[in-house]
Amino acid sequence: MAKHYEELAGASGRASEFRHRRFESAELFQGEPPRMFFDDESYDLKNISSSGAAGSAPPADEAVREVNRIGVLRLVQRGEEIFRAAARRARSELRSGRNVAGFALERTRFDLADLQRRNALAVAAAPLDLPAHDLVSPEYKAFCADVAAFVGAHGMRIERLFGSAESGYSPAEREAVFRSLMKTVEPAWRELLLQGNRLALAVRDDKARLKAMKQYTEAAVTPCLVGGATWRRCYVKPMGYPGDYQIMNYMYDQRPEGATLRENFLHGLGLIAGRPIDTRMRTLARIVAEHFAAKPAAGERRVASIGAGPARELEHILAAFDPAAGLVATLVDQEIDALEYAANRSRPLIESGRLTIEARHTSFKSMFDPGGIRGLAGQDVIYSLGLVDYFSPLLATRFVGRAYELVRPGGKVIIGNASDSPLGTYWAMEQVLDWTLYFRNIEEMRALARETPDARVSICPDPLDSIYFLVLEKPA
Numbered sequence: 001m002a003k004h005y006e007e008l009a010g011a012s013g014r015a016s017e018f019r020h021r022r023f024e025s026a027e028l029f030q031g032e033p034p035r036m037f038f039d040d041e042s043y044d045l046k047n048i049s050s051s052g053a054a055g056s057a058p059p060a061d062e063a064v065r066e067v068n069r070i071g072v073l074r075l076v077q078r079g080e081e082i083f084r085a086a087a088r089r090a091r092s093e094l095r096s097g098r099n100v101a102g103f104a105l106e107r108t109r110f111d112l113a114d115l116q117r118r119n120a121l122a123v124a125a126a127p128l129d130l131p132a133h134d135l136v137s138p139e140y141k142a143f144c145a146d147v148a149a150f151v152g153a154h155g156m157r158i159e160r161l162f163g164s165a166e167s168g169y170s171p172a173e174r175e176a177v178f179r180s181l182m183k184t185v186e187p188a189w190r191e192l193l194l195q196g197n198r199l200a201l202a203v204r205d206d207k208a209r210l211k212a213m214k215q216y217t218e219a220a221v222t223p224c225l226v227g228g229a230t231w232r233r234c235y236v237k238p239m240g241y242p243g244d245y246q247i248m249n250y251m252y253d254q255r256p257e258g259a260t261l262r263e264n265f266l267h268g269l270g271l272i273a274g275r276p277i278d279t280r281m282r283t284l285a286r287i288v289a290e291h292f293a294a295k296p297a298a299g300e301r302r303v304a305s306i307g308a309g310p311a312r313e314l315e316h317i318l319a320a321f322d323p324a325a326g327l328v329a330t331l332v333d334q335e336i337d338a339l340e341y342a343a344n345r346s347r348p349l350i351e352s353g354r355l356t357i358e359a360r361h362t363s364f365k366s367m368f369d370p371g372g373i374r375g376l377a378g379q380d381v382i383y384s385l386g387l388v389d390y391f392s393p394l395l396a397t398r399f400v401g402r403a404y405e406l407v408r409p410g411g412k413v414i415i416g417n418a419s420d421s422p423l424g425t426y427w428a429m430e431q432v433l434d435w436t437l438y439f440r441n442i443e444e445m446r447a448l449a450r451e452t453p454d455a456r457v458s459i460c461p462d463p464l465d466s467i468y469f470l471v472l473e474k475p476a
Contacts, residue, residue, distance in 0.1 A: 020049035027240030028116060032123045034077040038089065038103060045075070050112060052090065052104040059099050065092040073103050075115070077122035083115060130219070135212035140199050144220040147192055151224045151269070154185060155262050162261050174264070178256040182268045189272055196427030201420065217431040225432065229257035230270025234433045242435040243386050245309040245338035251277040252312050273428040276466035280385055280416050283462040285316035287469065288381055291412055297325040304330040304379045306403070307387035311342035311357075318354055330358045330376060377406045383414035389437040393447065396438070400470070401451035410476035413455075416469050417445060424466040445470045 025033035025045040036043040036055045043055030053073070066089065073087035086106040093100055162177065169177070203209045225231040230250050234242040250257065251274045256264035292301055301321075305311060308331035318327060333339050339359040349355035360375075376382070382403045388396045403413045418425060420439040429435035438444075442459050445468045449457045455472040462469070 020051045022047045022049045022054075023112070024240055027237075028112065029119050030236075032077070032119065034075040034082055034119055034122075036103075037072075037074040037076060038087065038101070039071040043101065046100075048110060048112070048115075050109045052087070052102060053110070054100065054102040056095075056098040056100045059094060059097065065089075065099060065101070067092055070106065073105070075119075077119050078126040080122040080125075082118040082122060083110070129215070132208075132212045133216070135209045136216045137199075140213055141216070141220075143192075143195060143199060144217060147196070147221050148224050150188065150192060151266070154181075154265060158262050158265055166261050174261065175256055177261060178264045178268060181261075181265055182272065185265075185269070186272055189269055193273055193425075193428055194422060196431065197422045197424065200427045200431050201422060204420075204426075214431050214434070218434065222432050225266055225269065227258075227263055228266025228268070228270050229263070230267050230274060231433065234270075234435055239335065242429075242433060245333075245335060245341060247274075248277060248281075248309045248312070248386075249341075251275070252281065252310070254278075273425065276418075276425055276462060276464050277386075279462040279464050280467040281313045282316060283460070283467065283469065284383060284385060284414060284416060285313045285320065287412075287414055287460060287471065288313070288317050288383065289320035291381055292321065292325070297322040300328065301325065302328045302330070302379050303381040303383065304332065304376050304406075306332045306382065306384040308333045308342060309335075309338050309386070310345065311338075312345070313385075314342075314346060314355060315349070318349060321354075326354045326356070328356045328358065330360060330379070332360045332362060332376075334361070334363055336361050379407050380411045381414060382407050382411075383416070385416040388415050388448070389418050389439075391438065393438070393444070396448050397451055400448045400472070404452045404455060404472055404474065407474055409474055411474050413452075413472040413474075414469055415445075415448065416467050419461065419466055419468045421465045423464060440468060442468060 024047050028048060033045045036045040036053060041057065043057045045053060045055050047054050053075075069089050070086060071089070073083075073085055074081055075083040085108045087103040088106055089101055090104045091102040158181070166174070166177075200210070200213060203213065222231070222235060226235055230247065233244075233247055233250075238244075250267075251271060254271055257267045258264045288303060295301065303317075305313075311329070311331050314327070314329055318325075321327070331339055331342055339361055343350075343357055343359060346355055346357060350357065384399075384403070388399060391399060400413060400415060403415075407413055418429070418437050418439050420426065420441050424439065426439055429437065430439075440448075445459050446457060448470055449455055449472055452472055454475060456475070458471045458473075460469040460471055461467065
């Protein structure tokens with residue numbers, strides 16, 4: 001049976017003691033965290049709760065790392081002090097060459113909502129960091145103007161033609177208009193996306209120019225699009241990162257979102273740009289189903305998904321199976337809402353007896369802790385979509401090697417990663433949405449298998465050449 005919210009494993013040992021919820025500073029402060037000071041010591045703010053904060057700094061001598069010392073803790077944004085209070089250094093340790101310290105407030109608490117407001121005001125009042133225009137080519141500026149004109153002209157026409165009447169449309173009528181609009185604009189919008197890829201990929205190795213183009217894009221193009229739900233959620237990142245499970249569901253469902261047809265239209269442009277997310281899921285389901293095609297329907301079939309999200313691929317995998325075949329799926333994700341969604345959506349398959357879900361609410365970092373994921377051993381297939389894209393080559397290689405250790409002989413590891421193909425999503429993600437990934441080519445994908453020398457390695461692209469799948473088969 002699927003594990004529901006109340007059945008998911010809680011903490012144990014020291015972790016079960018109550019602690020105020022901690023927030024990553026980049027998430028809480030929308031990528032603009034304040035700087036933290038403890039007396040004269042300066043720290044990068046890492047995380048914060050209502051009772052204290054933690055930060056890191058270059059290594060310091062023992063006197064500076066003195067635990068239980070009382071001092072004044074300040075948060076400063078762009079030269080403006082937004083918080084000051086007495087605090088105690090509760091811990092201090094050297095970690096990865098940095099001094100990591102935790103501070104507990106003495107007689108007060110952080111008002112996190114007020115801190116967010118004060119921090120935002122300090123950032124908004126500072127001079128805007130405009131892009132270095134001399135590093136942005138006239139061709140790229142003209143391209144951005146074309147994109148803004150395309151979006152603006154279509155948006156104004158939609159308001160002129162439908163604005164006075166759309167409030168009376170039924171949901172079915174609204175969806176019919178949406179489908180018609182998307183069919184009309186897709187060829188031209190797709191060509192603009194590909195042109196953006198060509199221009200951005202051409203300067204990919206010039207970090208200064210690429211940064212300037214990114215800043216210019218976020219000033220000239222992003223504001224035209226964030227009225228659409230897809231673009232807004234990816235850019236604002238309410239979960240602290242862009243590709244949360246609700247974004248995945250937008251791409252899978254392909255339904256209009258928003259209060260007006262203009263908002264529906266903008267959302268639809270995001271669906272077109274994000275179509276590789278859907279083809280990635282369907283391609284994965286095909287590869288997994290093909291792996292089991294020659295196996296007896298009555299035999300046990302076990303898969304594990306790391307960074308599972310909504311796990312919509314399970315429906316497609318089972319649809320390709322013999323009706324008598326079942327599946328045991330272990331879903332690992334750090335979003336408990338994603339696991340809950342996956343379990344609830346899969347309920348009909350679970351109740352039919354064809355699917356068993358074992359949910360694991362845990363940090364992805366546990367994949368690198370041999371004791372933390374021992375229960376994943378013995379899988380027929382371990383796969384991951386949209387996770388390794390965030391890992392450096394070294395970390396991604398370790399991840400692949402760890403997953404390969406856990407599959408059975410004859411099993412497979414399948415890793416989906418955004419490609420650096422000009423047919424992919426590079427411009428929309430990196431330039432428009434500040435969605436930074438490791439976009440890999442085929443050689444870079446193969447290199448991730450270097451710690452699995454006995455594996456049979458293959459690379460499989462999705463139908464759009466936007467996603468490359470690394471497939472490792474362990475000898476039987």
